[in-house]
Each structure stands twice: as structure tokens, then as C-alpha cells.
Amino acid sequence: DTGVSQNPRHKITKRGQNVTFRCDPISEHNRLYWYRQTLGQGPEFLTYFQNEAQLEKSRLLSDRFSAERPKGSFSTLEIQRTEQGDSAMYLCASSWDGQPQETQYFGPGTRLLVL
Amino acid sequence: GQQLNQSPQSMFIQEGEDVSMNCTSSSIFNTWLWYKQDPGEGPVLLIALYKAGELTSNGRLTAQFGITRKDSFLNISASIPSDVGIYFCAGFMNYGGSQGNLIFGKGTKLSVKP
Numbered sequence: 488d489t490g491v492s493q494n495p496r497h498k499i500t501k502r503g504q505n506v507t508f509r510c511d512p513i514s515e516h517n518r519l520y521w522y523r524q525t526l527g528q529g530p531e532f533l534t535y536f537q538n539e540a541q542l543e544k545s546r547l548l549s550d551r552f553s554a555e556r557p558k559g560s561f562s563t564l565e566i567q568r569t570e571q572g573d574s575a576m577y578l579c580a581s582s583w584d585g586q587p588q589e590t591q592y593f594g595p596g597t598r599l600l601v602l
Numbered sequence: 603g604q605q606l607n608q609s610p611q612s613m614f615i616q617e618g619e620d621v622s623m624n625c626t627s628s629s630i631f632n633t634w635l636w637y638k639q640d641p642g643e644g645p646v647l648l649i650a651l652y653k654a655g656e657l658t659s660n661g662r663l664t665a666q667f668g669i670t671r672k673d674s675f676l677n678i679s680a681s682i683p684s685d686v687g688i689y690f691c692a693g694f695m696n697y698g699g700s701q702g703n704l705i706f707g708k709g710t711k712l713s714v715k716p
Contacts, residue, residue: 491644520703529606529690529706530645543703578644587652589633589694589704593644 489513491594493579499600500569507565508597512581519562520591521554522578523547530578530593536562537584569601608691608707614715615681623710624675625691633694634667634674635704640687648689649676686712 492511500506512519517538522530533552535543538559548554551569556562566573576598580591608625615621625634633652637645649660651667651674658665664677678685688709 493644522704527708529692529708530704531706532703535703545703580644587633587650589635589692590647590650591704592647593637595642595644598642 491579491581491592493577493594493597495597496595497598497600499602501602502569502571504569505565505567506569506599507563508577508579508599510562510564510579510581510594512560512562512579513583513592516581516583516592517559518582518584518591519556520580520582521562521564522580522593524576524578524596525574533564566599569599571601574599574601606691606693606705606707608710610710611708612711612713614713615685616715617682619681621678621681621685621712622675623689624673625693625707626673627693627705628672629693629695630671631693631695631705632671634665635692635694636663636665636674636676637690637692637706638687639690639709645690681712683714686714688712 494509519536521533524530534554536556551567554564576596578596580593582591606627635650636648639645649665654671655669656667662679688711690709691707692704
């Protein structure tokens with residue numbers, strides 16, 4: 488399977504703990520995006536990488552959130568000192584510059600529940 | 603911020619029926635996309651529209667990019683049970699200093715009539 492993969496698929500944590508999610512984009516896709524989706528809503532943009540450079544961050548990405556893509560391949564999203572309001576599905580998407588940037592392919596997501 | 607209004611919020615279908623849903627925005631977009639999301643999964647890209655007035659088909663799905671660039675619709679013909687799911691419209695536009703990102707509607711939930 489050469490699609491976008493995300494791990495873990497589910498995460499339950501206690502408030503105040505740190506969590507880290509991983510995204511592996513489609514091979515050779517140089518653009519990578521993180522979105523957050525809450526129940527009954529569409530995905531909301533968090534941040535965007537082109538290769539290893541983080542080019543854009545949404546205002547939704549508070550100081551407790553950090554994303555990295557050190558080698559321009561996989562990416563991690565870390566949430567520090569989790570809050571109950573962080574409970575959501577975290578989606579990763581990728582695309583490549585041989586196609587329009589908006590043609591983004593999504594992974595299955597990581598569902599986070601903060602107790 | 604920018605918002606997309608998607609309607610209807612939900613609808614029930616009977617196998618074989620045609621389905622229509624639409625999306626409107628107060629802002630102009632350069633691209634409209636339609637995604638389908640099944641429970642517990644990520645959205646899957648169905649159709650991408652790049653030009654005002656464009657009409658594009660993908661099997662039983664047909665979508666159009668409105669001439670004003672502020673709306674789009676999606677039609678599903680002869681629906682089948684596996685069409686059940688949530689359909690999202692998304693708009694894309696580079697603006698200001700932004701590299702551009704997708705703005706999603708709240709979704710149209712398609713269910714089977716009991």
C-alpha cells in the first residue's frame with residue numbers, strides 16, 4: 488500500500504501528558520500537511536511542509552503544538568500538556584509539486600481522546 | 603475566517619436515486635474539491651475542479667465549479683449503498699502571504715433510507 492499512513496490510529500491519554508503522532512506521506516510527495524477534525528466538522532488546516540521546511544502555520548497551532556519533518560520524508564506532530572479540547576482526529580495529507588498543491592491525499596488519521 | 607456553507611447537512615437516499623449537494627462561499631476560490639469520508643477514515647479525493655464553469659465527471663459523480671467561483675455542486679447518479687458516508691467540499695486559494703491551504707465545509711451526511 489503506497490498511501491499516506493499514520494500511527495497510532497488511536498490514542499487515549501490523560502490531561503497534561505504529551506503525545507506524538509507520526510505521518511508517512513506517499514513516496515516522493517514533497518509536500519505534507521496536518522489538519523485537525525472535530526466531530527461534525529470538516530478538517531481544519533494546522534501546518535504545511537515543503538520538504539523539510541515548515542512554510543505555514545495556522546493560528547490553531549498553539550505553542551503546545553509542534554510539528555517537524557527533519558529529513559523531508561515522515562513528519563511528527565507533538566502536543567505538549569494535552570487538554571481535553573485537544574480531543575480530535577488529526578489528519579495528515581501529502582501532495583507533490585508535479586500536481587496542483589490543492590490535490591492532497593489524506594491518511595486515515597489519528598484519533599486522540601484526552602481524559 | 604473563511605467559511606464554506608454546505609447543504610444539505612444530511613440526507614437519506616434510496617438505492618437508485620440521484621443525489622445533489624452544494625457548497626457556497628462568501629469568498630472566491632481558485633479550486634474546488636469534493637471529498638468523501640467513511641467513519642474512522644480520512645477523506646478520499648473524488649473530484650477536483652480548477653476552472654470557473656468547469657463540469658467534471660468521475661463515474662457516477664459529476665461536479666461543477668460555479669461561474670462566480672463562489673460555489674460548487676456535486677451530483678451522484680443512481681446511488682448505491684456504498685455511497686453512504688460524509689461528503690465534504692473544500693476550496694483552495696493562495697491569498698496574501700499564505701502558501702494556500704484547503705478550507706472545508708461541514709459536510710453532507712448521506713444515509714440509507716430505513
